[in-house]
Amino acid sequence: MRRFRMFILAGAVAGCLTACQAGPGEPQRVEAPSSDLESPAPPVTAPSTRAAAPSVPSTQATPPALSSEAQARLDQELIAAAKANNAALVRELIGRGGNVNAKDAIQDSAFLYAGAEGFNEVLQLTLAAGADVASTNRFGGTALIPASEHGHVETVRILLAAGVPVNHVNNLGWTAMQEAILLNDGGPRQQEVVRLLLEAGGDPSIRDPEGRTALDNAERLGFVEIANLIRGGG
Structure with a gap:
C-alpha cells in the first residue's frame, strides 16, 4: 500500500514538471475566411447635402x-x-x-x-x-393704313418689317401712302412715313377714286416736302 502511494505521488510530480516546462498555452488561431468566398462590402456613400433643383414649368406649354x-x-x-x-x-x-x-x-x-x-x-x-398681317378692319384696310394716316413712324416700321402689304387698297380706295397724305398735315412724321412706304415698294402711281395719284394729292394740298420725296422715289 505504501509503495502504491509513492507511485501515485511520483506520477503527480512528473506531470507537474512536464506542464511547467511546456510554458503558457498559445491562443487558438482562427483562420480568416477565404476572400474569394466573401463579397467585398459596398462602399458607404455619404448622403448628399445638395437639394434637388426645383422643376421649372415650361413657358411653351399649350393652354388647355x-x-x-x-x-x-x-x-x-x-x-x-x-x-x-x-x-x-x-x-x-x-x-x-x-x-x-x-x-x-x-x-x-x-x-x-x-x-x-x-x-x-x-x-x-x-x-x-x-x-x-394681311387681316383687314371694317374699312377693308390693313393695320398699316391707319398707322400711316396717324403718322406712327415706328409702328409703320414694325408693320412693314412684319410683311403687311404696302400697296393694299381699302374700301375708300386709298393706299397707306394716299391716306398718309390725305388725312394728315404733311408734317415731318408724315414725310418720314411716306419715305418708309416708298422704300418698302409703295406705289405712288396708284390712283384714288378721284383719279389722283399720291403726287397729285401732295401737290394739291401744298405738301412740298412729300411731293419732292415722291418725285425722288423716297
Missing part, C-alpha cells in the same frame, strides 16, 4: 382647350386689353390662349387696333403670337 363660349369671352377680354394698351394683361391673355386675330363687333382685333393706334408693345406681342 376651351369651350367655344369661354374662348369667345377670352378673345373679347384680349381685344379690350389691347384697346386699353395694357401690355401686361395682353401678354397674360395670350398665354391663356387668347386669339390675336379674333375680332369684336366693329371688326377690330388686338393686332389691328394696336397697329392703328401705335401701341407698339402690344403690337409686338400680337405679332409674336401669330397675327395675320
Whole structure:
C-alpha cells in the first residue's frame, strides 16, 4: 500500500514538471475566411447635402382647350386689353390662349387696333403670337393704313418689317401712302412715313377714286416736302 502511494505521488510530480516546462498555452488561431468566398462590402456613400433643383414649368406649354363660349369671352377680354394698351394683361391673355386675330363687333382685333393706334408693345406681342398681317378692319384696310394716316413712324416700321402689304387698297380706295397724305398735315412724321412706304415698294402711281395719284394729292394740298420725296422715289 505504501509503495502504491509513492507511485501515485511520483506520477503527480512528473506531470507537474512536464506542464511547467511546456510554458503558457498559445491562443487558438482562427483562420480568416477565404476572400474569394466573401463579397467585398459596398462602399458607404455619404448622403448628399445638395437639394434637388426645383422643376421649372415650361413657358411653351399649350393652354388647355376651351369651350367655344369661354374662348369667345377670352378673345373679347384680349381685344379690350389691347384697346386699353395694357401690355401686361395682353401678354397674360395670350398665354391663356387668347386669339390675336379674333375680332369684336366693329371688326377690330388686338393686332389691328394696336397697329392703328401705335401701341407698339402690344403690337409686338400680337405679332409674336401669330397675327395675320394681311387681316383687314371694317374699312377693308390693313393695320398699316391707319398707322400711316396717324403718322406712327415706328409702328409703320414694325408693320412693314412684319410683311403687311404696302400697296393694299381699302374700301375708300386709298393706299397707306394716299391716306398718309390725305388725312394728315404733311408734317415731318408724315414725310418720314411716306419715305418708309416708298422704300418698302409703295406705289405712288396708284390712283384714288378721284383719279389722283399720291403726287397729285401732295401737290394739291401744298405738301412740298412729300411731293419732292415722291418725285425722288423716297
